[in-house]
Amino acid sequence: MILDAFLIRAALAGVGVAVAAAPMGCFVVWRRMAYFGDATAHAAILGVALALALSWSVFFGALVVALLMAVAVSGLGNRGLAMDTLLGVLAHSALAFGLVAASFLTGARLDLMAYLFGDILAVGWGDVAVIWGGALAVLALIGWRWSPLLLSTLNGDLAQAAGIDPRREQLVLTLSLALVVAVAIKVVGVLLIGALLVIPAATARPFARTPEGMAILATAIGAFAALAGLAAAFRFDTPTGPTIVCVAAGCFALATVVNALGRAVGGGSET
Template sequence: MLDSFLIRAALAGVGVALAAAPLGCFVVWRRMAYFGDATAHAAILGVALSLAFSMSVFVGALVVALAMAGLVSSLSNRGYAMDTLLGVLAHSALAFGLVAASFLTGVRLDLMAYLFGDILAVSRTDVMVIWGGAALVLALLSWRWSALLTATLNTDLAYASGIDPRREQLVLTVALAVVVAVAIKVVGALLIGAMLVVPAAAARPLARTPESMAIIAAVIGAASALGGLAAAFRFDTPTGPTIVCVAAVCFAVTAVFGGVRRAA
């Protein structure tokens, strides 16, 4: 079954959606969209370093994404405004990654594939890595779901319940780094933030509980991946951006539905 590149692409897209969408709910609830972008942009530097030292791209992207997340958390406690800090680090990491990639010699690097994704080029190994990463993220979120929700809703309530919000922030940081590492080949560094935020935002008008929002976001994300793959194949468009376009259409539809339901 995995001999078909379309089957591999579909499995990769669904795997990324299942990992990114539930995590994206926490990104939306915590207003961490820029944090996701900064982590994703840093992954380009990880790709360049991993190729320079002949390491796995997944490992390089994961390590640099974790380092970026740790740096943001550290500097945010030293008086820097979070939006300014994330803007500086996100663009700096992307620029350093692109410059580092230009110094690579004897290595074939398709920057467009890592910036915008190349889901049609995923291998069997890539599919296994993506689904392994998705399983890890889902297991992590399931394990810490109640504590993460409490820390997201109210830090004082979290402390009163014996929950350390900083520990839960670390859990989200690790999960986000894993998602970035597995998604970079599917939708690319510039579009990972969209796959985190757009399906979750589209699910919001349809959901009545946090759990239902996570499930609906996963369904929308998977449908966007499959729909975008089919549309790209049909109209010969870039696959990664097409997947995000389908997710954006889903968001527009649910936003209209939510507005109609509120007015009724």
């Protein structure tokens, strides 16, 4: 019974992260924001260190710092700085400062490894509630602003002509991204959050006919990767967070092959 509850908690946590990350990951892919997601995730480790030092909730600390990083990147990017350079500086600096800050905390090293690479097997019912609460908040934000977000993603000028402020929609994405980072940190860790954002969405993209279909398919792929990765990690005694990402990467590789074969067959039939 204990083992059953333990697996149920881990499975619910993994699916909850997939539900939070999939729709956000679609916008990350469409806007080519993968490095933006990495920068926000890397900053979260500084939030973890501050939370441990000040006896705050780790979720709250990661959320606050991830949100500050996302807002800072958006603000500095609008001032004409080269985005790739800016993201590189901020992402690695935030990670380094977070690791240095955590090194001063007594007994924090083992916990820090869990936050870097995830520890889904250690989640409790409270963690599951936080993960699903964050996932539902992300879905609510994205669902509320879906059409304006999509239009501003496709064409900023057209969005402005329709009375939509692209900067406001960017802020919605920023908040959603910070929520996803805070939600996912316990499951896959800050070093792998970017992969869980991008890979399911990239896997779904060739097979989706509509943006909504892509978001739904990405959610299904992410949930499958979480459950299959959890099962594989339990069976082979491998690190769970990296195993989940490996399963997602395998899905992407398979989808790439299937898509290439489909194009080859389609091209051959036309000739």
